[in-house]
Amino acid sequence: MAFNHRFESIEQVADELASARYIADRALATVIFLAHRLQKPIFLEGEPGVGKTEVGIVMARLFDTELIRLQCYEGLDASTALYEWNYPKQLLHIRLQEQQRKGTEEIERAIYGPEFLIKRPLLEAIMSSNEKTPVLLIDEVDRSDEEFEAFLLEVLSDFQITIPEIGTLKARERPMVVVTSNRTRDVHDALKRRCLYHWIDYPSFEKEYTIVTTRLPHIEKNLARQVAHFMQKIRSVDFLKRPGISETLDWASALIEMERKHLDEEVVKETLGCILKYQDDIKRFTEEIWADPEKRVEYLQEV
Incomplete structure (x- = not known):
């Protein structure tokens, strides 16, 4: 891979990710290190919203290179x-x-050249002419x-891909590939x-607190701890969408925009839509959890 620098160690990967405000554990840093060295794609699976x-x-930011994104959806074709x-x-x-009275064969040869191709993400990655992969x-x-x-x-x-009218096109350098899945179905x-x-x-809790304070350095530390604790508690409930x-x-x-320095019952109710995205989940939280004084204390606990 023709990137502008090379990962020399797993620790370097973790440090550079942290410098880009992405907090990764050693297991993820190891996978990224090996993918870079072995020129293998990375397959990341997990619940929505986990990073x-x-x-x-x-990765594109660290390598100072182009990010080519293919957003998958039902019905996506080649x-x-x-x-x-x-x-x-x-x-x-x-x-x-x-108008210039050219023959049919000559016209066909002319109109099926690379200049008439509209490159989509996969072909963009294969035919990339940038110095950096x-x-x-x-x-x-x-x-x-x-x-x-x-x-x-x-x-x-x-x-590499074969375009019948042009021939086989092969990538000059293998790009670094990151494939993600929310596991809505099993991938083969x-x-x-x-x-x-x-x-x-x-x-x-510790990692979430670190992520919050890293990405939002101006947040009150006590508020960041409360938020991380609250999220740990709410994920223990089997909501439709955690x-x-x-x-x-x-x-x-x-909460920062609202100039809040700590969580309280009122602000949780006002901002519940930032956390839960289904009305059934909001109703369940309100009726089963927030209506219980003891549970409110548990969720708002300062740690």
Whole structure:
């Protein structure tokens, strides 16, 4: 990988991630180190909002290179992810060529050149002409169909694709690839075998507190501890959607904007929408937890 610097140790990975305000445990730092050295994709799995996507974003920032992002969704196909022909430009060129009385074969050769290709994320990563190899982020692959997953398997194997009208295109350098999944469905083992796998779990209290104070350095330390403790408690409840670290940071940012220095019953009720995203969860929290004085004390405990 032609990046502008090389990771020499796992400790260096952890330190550089921390300098980019991403707090990673040693296991994740190890996976990133090995992926960089072995030129293997990283497959990150975990609940929504735990920081999987951010890994790809931070890696591009550390390497000072381009981030190419493919956001997966149901119905995503190869043409959307790889390339398509610029039909309006081709039609215009055909008319110009016909006016010049060019032959059919000559016109066909002309309109199927690289200049008529619209590059989508995967082809962008393969044909990147930048001096620095890009980081390719394939986000939420579990949302795509199994057919696309099979196609992706081929691309990640050789980092080359064949365009019938042009030929085979192969990446000059393998990009660093980060694949993420929220595990809404099982991703095929064959795809995972191509990657180094890592599960990102919800953070511990200590890690969550560190994340909050690192990302929001102006927050009151006592408030940061209360927020981290509150989030640890609320994740112990089997809600439809448990809040991740992204909700923690959103909530903490909201509390800063409200100039709050500590949590109380009123501000929790006012800002509950920063944490819980389903009305059923909000109703359950309000009726089963916040209506109980003892539980309110537990959640608002200063640690």
